[in-house]
Amino acid sequence: MDHNPILVIGGGPAGLEAARGAAELGYKTLLVEKAGVLGGTPIQADYAALTPDMENTEVAMKRMTDAVEDDPLVDIRMETVVTGASGEVPDLTVTLNGPSGEEQVQVGSVIVATGFQHFDPGRETQMYGYYEYDDVITLVDTERMLKAGNFVRPSTGETPKRVCFIQCVGSRDRQIGNQWCSKVCCGIACKEAIEIRHMVPDCQVFVFYIDMRMYGFWEDEIYWKAQEESKVSFIRGIVTEITKRGDTVVVKGEDTTKGRPEEVAMDVVILSVGKEPSAGTVQMAEIFGLPLESHGFIETTGGALNTVATSVPGVFAVGASVGPADLEDSVSSAGAAAMKAAGFLRKHALANA
Amino acid sequence: MDHNPILVIGGGPAGLEAARGAAELGYKTLLVEKAGVLGGTPIQADYAALTPDMENTEVAMKRMTDAVEDDPLVDIRMETVVTGASGEVPDLTVTLNGPSGEEQVQVGSVIVATGFQHFDPGRETQMYGYYEYDDVITLVDTERMLKAGNFVRPSTGETPKRVCFIQCVGSRDRQIGNQWCSKVCCGIACKEAIEIRHMVPDCQVFVFYIDMRMYGFWEDEIYWKAQEESKVSFIRGIVTEITKRGDTVVVKGEDTTKGRPEEVAMDVVILSVGKEPSAGTVQMAEIFGLPLESHGFIETTGGALNTVATSVPGVFAVGASVGPADLEDSVSSAGAAAMKAAGFLRKHALANA
Numbered sequence: 001m002d003h004n005p006i007l008v009i010g011g012g013p014a015g016l017e018a019a020r021g022a023a024e025l026g027y028k029t030l031l032v033e034k035a036g037v038l039g040g041t042p043i044q045a046d047y048a049a050l051t052p053d054m055e056n057t058e059v060a061m062k063r064m065t066d067a068v069e070d071d072p073l074v075d076i077r078m079e080t081v082v083t084g085a086s087g088e089v090p091d092l093t094v095t096l097n098g099p100s101g102e103e104q105v106q107v108g109s110v111i112v113a114t115g116f117q118h119f120d121p122g123r124e125t126q127m128y129g130y131y132e133y134d135d136v137i138t139l140v141d142t143e144r145m146l147k148a149g150n151f152v153r154p155s156t157g158e159t160p161k162r163v164c165f166i167q168c169v170g171s172r173d174r175q176i177g178n179q180w181c182s183k184v185c186c187g188i189a190c191k192e193a194i195e196i197r198h199m200v201p202d203c204q205v206f207v208f209y210i211d212m213r214m215y216g217f218w219e220d221e222i223y224w225k226a227q228e229e230s231k232v233s234f235i236r237g238i239v240t241e242i243t244k245r246g247d248t249v250v251v252k253g254e255d256t257t258k259g260r261p262e263e264v265a266m267d268v269v270i271l272s273v274g275k276e277p278s279a280g281t282v283q284m285a286e287i288f289g290l291p292l293e294s295h296g297f298i299e300t301t302g303g304a305l306n307t308v309a310t311s312v313p314g315v316f317a318v319g320a321s322v323g324p325a326d327l328e329d330s331v332s333s334a335g336a337a338a339m340k341a342a343g344f345l346r347k348h349a350l351a352n353a
Numbered sequence: 354m355d356h357n358p359i360l361v362i363g364g365g366p367a368g369l370e371a372a373r374g375a376a377e378l379g380y381k382t383l384l385v386e387k388a389g390v391l392g393g394t395p396i397q398a399d400y401a402a403l404t405p406d407m408e409n410t411e412v413a414m415k416r417m418t419d420a421v422e423d424d425p426l427v428d429i430r431m432e433t434v435v436t437g438a439s440g441e442v443p444d445l446t447v448t449l450n451g452p453s454g455e456e457q458v459q460v461g462s463v464i465v466a467t468g469f470q471h472f473d474p475g476r477e478t479q480m481y482g483y484y485e486y487d488d489v490i491t492l493v494d495t496e497r498m499l500k501a502g503n504f505v506r507p508s509t510g511e512t513p514k515r516v517c518f519i520q521c522v523g524s525r526d527r528q529i530g531n532q533w534c535s536k537v538c539c540g541i542a543c544k545e546a547i548e549i550r551h552m553v554p555d556c557q558v559f560v561f562y563i564d565m566r567m568y569g570f571w572e573d574e575i576y577w578k579a580q581e582e583s584k585v586s587f588i589r590g591i592v593t594e595i596t597k598r599g600d601t602v603v604v605k606g607e608d609t610t611k612g613r614p615e616e617v618a619m620d621v622v623i624l625s626v627g628k629e630p631s632a633g634t635v636q637m638a639e640i641f642g643l644p645l646e647s648h649g650f651i652e653t654t655g656g657a658l659n660t661v662a663t664s665v666p667g668v669f670a671v672g673a674s675v676g677p678a679d680l681e682d683s684v685s686s687a688g689a690a691a692m693k694a695a696g697f698l699r700k701h702a703l704a705n706a
Contacts, residue, residue: 013658021689024696025378053656060658172572179573211564216677217648219525220532236589259612295570303406304680305366305413308688324569327657329685335661336374336688339695343377 012040014319021338119170365393367672374691472523535627
């Protein structure tokens with residue numbers, strides 16, 4: 001079948017699966033990635049291991065990148081961004097800007113897989129002290145240290161004795177305008193807590209949370225293991241302030257189970273930062289004329305029963321470009337979009353045959 | 354392309370999407386449903402509205418059933434079960450047992466979409482009084498009343514003044530052997546709480562919970578609305594016993610926020626029952642030689658990055674047959690499996706061309 005390629009924008013887990021899937025169905029695919037490396041946030045942000053299986057990120061993502069790199073139906077453009085679009089699918093003209101300059105290509109369908117960005121804990125509020133105190137870090141900073149095999153107090157390079165996670169930083173928070181739950185931070189915090197306890201067995205680890213959202217099998221596969229095997233302490237509480245006393249970080253708040261104020265000293269405080277739509281997601285929404293939903297992600301129009309359709313027929317959005325997503329959400333929705341993009345082109349080919 | 358049809362087992366949301374998707378790609382599909390009606394649990398259990406959009410279930414599911422019924426590539430067999438399989442995909446011989454007796458068919462690939470069953474709150478423990486007290490009902494019983502437009506005290510037929518939901522019945526519970534979180538019961542309880550408050554404005558509604566797992570947009574789209582607009586009261590607590598005093602149901606437990614025992618009288622108690630693998634899921638696992646994972650659902654082998662692959666190439670499992678799933682999980686994984694089943698057949702056709 002002769003057709004314009006399916007354009008997949010973004011080379012993270014969702015984009016890689018969408019491109020591979022469309023090619024598996026025999027459809028030409030054009031995969032565009034703005035960075036110099038495939039793998040998306042798990043690779044670019046140096047994730048140590050993936051949730052929930054704790055598989056090494058490099059190993060897991062290499063399987064996905066190999067699959068598209070080995071497939072002659074996938075044309076990969078690195079360090080390339082989409083800067084414009086005109087016309088309509090299945091004969092949409094898209095402008096790409098890459099290492100060899102600007103180029104116009106015809107595409108038959110579009111799958112937006114431009115993902116999320118992590119909440120900046122210094123934005124809107126200084127209450128977390130992220131930019132003031134070296135020993136206040138994020139989930140992402142922690143992944144980097146875990147991947148390097150060296151979890152230390154950033155201020156001293158010493159092995160920490162007491163570490164805590166603070167959940168819902170930049171999530172479930174009307175003050176800063178992010179009213180949604182970012183879905184994966186509870187699981188990632190549990191995973192990192194277990195990894196820290198393995199790497200630094202003498203270190204006590206605490207998690208301050210509102211609700212532990214360990215849905216499905218994460219409940220016993222990560223959450224119970226964190227408590228029972230790794231002896232991580234989970235404390236239901238609200239953190240109101242982070243300050244410094246001497247060389248320790250002091251976390252002030254309320255233990256909402258005991259119903260009393262708490263003040264605890266920590267060597268390292270890890271902020272469980274949430275998910276926001278990435279700049280790329282917002283840009284692609286503008287270029288392809290896709291409305292954003294109330295939280296600022298790309299709006300899907302199929303309700304619960306069609307997770308990837310946008311208001312533009314033939315243009316699909318997957319993974320965290322449409323809202324907080326775990327890896328399963330990303331690859332499942334990407335697979336569904338590969339099917340729908342291929343189905344869209346097939347329908348047009350049949351209509352013109 | 355000449356090929357044996359893709360066998361889709363189960364006509365719920367996941368199976369309908371898998372069958373429609375495979376047909377959209379031009380592949381013959383054989384959809385087998387053991388009941389006399391398509392739509393799966395949402396239809397058979399008389400769900401009123403779907404989470405999170407509160408779309409009328411009949412309307413939403415009719416879109417899905419129309420799509421397969423109108424597609425000449427989908428061969429639908431109602432009141433039919435799979436009773437055996439021999440050989441290997443893409444030339445697997447499957448035995449079907451339907452209204453016209455037993456039949457052998459050749460299938461090219463298999464998608465298992467046999468879903469879940471609701472936890473029976475009288476199993477293992479009598480602590481909830483489900484079979485003793487008429488006014489102790491489940492989420493499912495509540496859907497039926499909401500769908501009928503008549504939410505009443507079952508024992509008297511009167512309008513209730515005080516109703517509570519008890520979360521995690523048959524979930525997160527080592528005693529009864531169900532260690533997982535069923536993922537959707539928090540969302541469904543919030544949805545039903547809002548519906549009850551609309552239908553019976555004078556009725557107070559309480560939700561007793563361990564953690565409210567309102568991930569993603571459910572946070573502000575359902576949970577905040579339940580609190581702020583519908584004035585539902587959420588109480589973090591453990592329920593230890595349900596008894597009766599006079600004509601009210603008494604819920605005993607501990608409010609873990611206030612740290613004190615609580616005893617409250619209710620007109621109706623709604624048990625938020627969790628998800629277990631359905632009998633059909635266990636049967637299909639046996640027939641197709643698919644190992645079960647530790648919780649008793651069908652094991653997928655791709656980790657977080659391939660949600661539908663089983664240990665048998667060409668046989669896929671989707672939706673709640675592989676674990677607790679919301680509607681988005683079900684249709685996304687079904688779409689991904691449609692792509693993979695079609696890709697599997699295409700690969701074999703190319704190898705033999």
